[in-house]
Amino acid sequence: VVPRFFAPTASTTGSIVELPEDEAAHLVRVLRIRNGATVRAFNGRGQEWRAAVHEIGRRRVSLELVEDVKAAPEPGVRIVLSVSLLKGDKMDEVVRDAVMLGASAIRPVLSRRVDGPGTRTVGEARRTRWQRIAVSSAKQCGRAVVPDVLPASTLSELLKDRSGRRRLALMEPESATGARRIADVPRSDEVELVVGPEGGWAADEGEQLAATCQLVTMGSQTLRADAVPLIAITALRVAWDDF
Amino acid sequence: VVPRFFAPTASTTGSIVELPEDEAAHLVRVLRIRNGATVRAFNGRGQEWRAAVHEIGRRRVSLELVEDVKAAPEPGVRIVLSVSLLKGDKMDEVVRDAVMLGASAIRPVLSRRVDGPGTRTVGEARRTRWQRIAVSSAKQCGRAVVPDVLPASTLSELLKDRSGRRRLALMEPESATGARRIADVPRSDEVELVVGPEGGWAADEGEQLAATCQLVTMGSQTLRADAVPLIAITALRVAWDDF
Numbered sequence: 001v002v003p004r005f006f007a008p009t010a011s012t013t014g015s016i017v018e019l020p021e022d023e024a025a026h027l028v029r030v031l032r033i034r035n036g037a038t039v040r041a042f043n044g045r046g047q048e049w050r051a052a053v054h055e056i057g058r059r060r061v062s063l064e065l066v067e068d069v070k071a072a073p074e075p076g077v078r079i080v081l082s083v084s085l086l087k088g089d090k091m092d093e094v095v096r097d098a099v100m101l102g103a104s105a106i107r108p109v110l111s112r113r114v115d116g117p118g119t120r121t122v123g124e125a126r127r128t129r130w131q132r133i134a135v136s137s138a139k140q141c142g143r144a145v146v147p148d149v150l151p152a153s154t155l156s157e158l159l160k161d162r163s164g165r166r167r168l169a170l171m172e173p174e175s176a177t178g179a180r181r182i183a184d185v186p187r188s189d190e191v192e193l194v195v196g197p198e199g200g201w202a203a204d205e206g207e208q209l210a211a212t213c214q215l216v217t218m219g220s221q222t223l224r225a226d227a228v229p230l231i232a233i234t235a236l237r238v239a240w241d242d243f
Numbered sequence: 244v245v246p247r248f249f250a251p252t253a254s255t256t257g258s259i260v261e262l263p264e265d266e267a268a269h270l271v272r273v274l275r276i277r278n279g280a281t282v283r284a285f286n287g288r289g290q291e292w293r294a295a296v297h298e299i300g301r302r303r304v305s306l307e308l309v310e311d312v313k314a315a316p317e318p319g320v321r322i323v324l325s326v327s328l329l330k331g332d333k334m335d336e337v338v339r340d341a342v343m344l345g346a347s348a349i350r351p352v353l354s355r356r357v358d359g360p361g362t363r364t365v366g367e368a369r370r371t372r373w374q375r376i377a378v379s380s381a382k383q384c385g386r387a388v389v390p391d392v393l394p395a396s397t398l399s400e401l402l403k404d405r406s407g408r409r410r411l412a413l414m415e416p417e418s419a420t421g422a423r424r425i426a427d428v429p430r431s432d433e434v435e436l437v438v439g440p441e442g443g444w445a446a447d448e449g450e451q452l453a454a455t456c457q458l459v460t461m462g463s464q465t466l467r468a469d470a471v472p473l474i475a476i477t478a479l480r481v482a483w484d485d486f
Binding site for chain 2: 075097102140141142182183218219220222223224227230231235237238241243
């Protein structure tokens with residue numbers, strides 16, 4: 001397998017591009033790749049190239065974009081995952097898996113139900129960390145698109161944003177009055193999937209969601225909170241004939 | 244949420260049943276439940292009861308099966324997951340997730356591609372460990388059925404067993420000549436899903452599979468080996484209108 005690197009400034013075949021610092025470190029220090037070697041470069045916006053290592057400096061690596069190659073196809077539907085913060089490092093796994101399964105963006109949601117350190121705000125450092133995880137997951141799974149990790153917002157802020165895309169809110173089976181099975185949701189080209197915290201939404205949050213979103217449920221079992229986004233994205237893509 | 248306990252000998256409403264040793268320990272030492280408390284008991288074969296703690300002894304706990312309750316519905320299709328051993332503890336997660344998503348049995352497969360300690364044989368202690376994880380996952384997700392963790396077998400042994408159920412073998416996108424998208428596989432009431440090791444099957448294993456199974460693929464991205472079973476079971480159940 002040819003190693004892939006994220007080169008956000010890449011756009012024109014034949015040009016020389018510099019890698020971001022952590023990509024350069026990965027190339028030189030982890031993979032110990034030498035000058036002249038053939039690699040892949042992708043720009044995170046869907047383009048990919050066969051590239052040659054052009055120059056390796058102290059902390060800089062540049063690549064020559066030799067030939068554009070066909071990038072892995074993106075899903076036909078855009079799924080924005082808005083997901084309540086999970087405890088500990090579980091959010092890392094959610095970001096990694098959502099990128100692998102083709103999410104188009106990921107938005108952390110602050111829910112009153114989640115408690116503990118780091119669940120009330122999301123600083124820029126954490127968002128940067130998740131954005132790096134998104135890059136690393138795109139490298140591994142073969143995507144040429146790196147989804148944005150959006151700034152965190154509260155549920156109310158989220159629901160106030162009337163961007164026009166349809167919202168689906170995942171509910172626990174028992175709090176699912178008026179909910180549809182996820183497999184029965186009609187296809188949209190773009191959708192926002194809102195996933196609640198461990199233990200479900202608070203009562204008033206549930207009401208807000210019911211008033212503004214299509215409520216959906218999956219299966220009849222209680223699912224692990226950190227696996228729910230992965231299961232839900234898979235279910236939507238299969239139901240919409242996009243997997 | 245009322246705590247649930249696995250009582251494999253339970254069968255008749257009104258009777259007294261003893262819990263297995265580790266279930267008794269969970270009730271007394273972890274959850275500190277007292278005599279007379281109301282719990283749930285399920286027998287692992289699909290029956291569930293409201294139960295009362297009848298007697299707590301030194302190492303024994305008995306429950307009275309007060310009233311039978313409706314168990315969570317099982318999937319309409321039986322999916323046997325035959326999955327190549329993964330490194331480290333990842334098999335634990337695969338068992339846990341497969342139970343949560345409704346697999347009817349799990350069979351570890353020994354593949355020549357996997358290397359490292361504990362990938363050549365599976366002793367009875369490990370099988371017992373996975374069976375315990377299956378119990379624990381059933382308790383948490385609300386299933387009243389505990390899937391069997393079957394003895395490990397090599398791929399050849401597996402394919403020799405002509406039990407009559409249809410076999411689907413998941414292939415990497417690039418080695419997928421003759422494969423169908425998983426969403427296009429016609430529904431069966433029972434199916435065996437064969438999942439390969441990290442890095443895919445060896446060439447001759449691929450040939451054996453092509454000769455005896457329907458080959459299937461999922462999406463166009465490279466998926467993490469430990470997430471593949473969960474994604475595949477979800478995809479099949481959604482495609483078969485069973486989720």
